[in-house]
């Protein structure tokens with residue numbers, strides 16, 4: 001109350017209203033003074049205004065220049081166009097099993113584009129490799145064309161303790177112990193809570209950025225599409241035909257895809273690549289030091305989130321009976337959060353079940369020392385029952401290839417009306433699940449850089 005009264009008395013309006021009691025000379029002098037003061041005040045006001053105007057002008061110029069600089073930088077750093085020779089080299093070096101996948105019947109070659117485009121489109125709708133390899137007699141001989149590329153083989157895991165308290169624990173099988181070459185290790189606190197939070201935040205912000213448009217939904221074939229639609233009780237399943245796929249792909253057109261949004265369930269993956277953030281470099285080095293997995297054989301870094309009632313069906317990360325050794329030798333997965341219920345990683349052949357725990361790493365080999373995919377590495381992500389699950393995964397290849405760990409060019413097919421349209425890939429119904437991907441474009445590179453992990 002006291003301070004309120006004080007402020008009232010100090011008000012300029014109140015003091016000027018008390019001038020009636022003063023004598024005339026004083027009044028003339030004080031009026032003159034007031035006039036001078038006013039003029040002075042006006043001049044000062046004018047100066048302040050012009051100073052503000054100048055500052056504003058300068059700020060606008062800086063803003064325009066910064067904006068232009070940012071746009072230029074984005075244009076340079078995220079351009080989706082790769083020179084054709086680089087693009088061809090990348091496509092040439094894809095593992096054979098990815099190239100030899102079933103092609104849609106209605107495929108028409110886009111004019112001026114070679115088979116590379118179709119393979120690329122298919123590659124994107126077959127993110128997960130199927131359990132058995134399509135028959136191919138071709139090995140990885142294409143690599144020999146790249147003179148400056150050193151083939152590097154990775155056929156063992158060499159786990160090392162990180163500190164006295166951070167040690168790998170080998171998980172014992174409860175069945176099939178003699179038939180398997182697979183070794184499974186876990187280490188608590190492989191990543192700090194801060195790193196886990198940063199990755200989840202980057203993932204969430206990127207998912208949000210790409211969720212303004214309905215995803216285009218792709219299947220590994222027509223039968224697969226029908227199986228999924230039946231599973232999710234889509235009443236119009238029998239009306240859908242191969243004509244509803246966009247040309248050259250197994251992706252439903254935008255209209256039908258949008259009708260499935262909210263009806264099908266899926267996990268969501270965003271990816272970043274080696275060298276794209278301080279974290280990716282640090283993490284590659286950390287993994288190499290404490291697991292023996294050579295960073296030259298590592299692919300992209302994939303952050304995946306699972307909502308309730310979503311998991312990933314039983315599968316192998318490598319392709320069984322694949323003659324090509326450019327395949328996923330080992331997997332390192334880090335749980336980024338605790339899951340209230342469900343979401344375990346289960347190795348069904350070995351009777352092993354790992355419960356997600358924030359920061360905990362799970363490391364295993366999928367192939368033997370000769371580069372054969374081991375059936376005993378079959379695993380699944382159990383459905384999340386309560387909560388949400390986040391993981392960071394990276395696959396390390398038995399034999400590397402030039403395109404490994406490089407961001408691939410965005411495919412021209414299927415046609416998309418928005419640059420940020422995401423895709424959902426539903427892989428083989430018996431050994432896959434639906435997963436949402438961000439990788440039509442390169443923008444999230446900026447997100448991951450921003451995180452300063």
Ligand SMILES: O=C(O)CCC(=O)C(=O)O
Nearest residue numbers: 312317344345380381391
């Ligand atoms: O989420 C998990 O626990 C396993 C995921 C997995 O196996 C995969 O994405 O390949």
Ligand SMILES: [Fe+2]
Nearest residue numbers: 315316317379
């Ligand atoms: Fe897997």
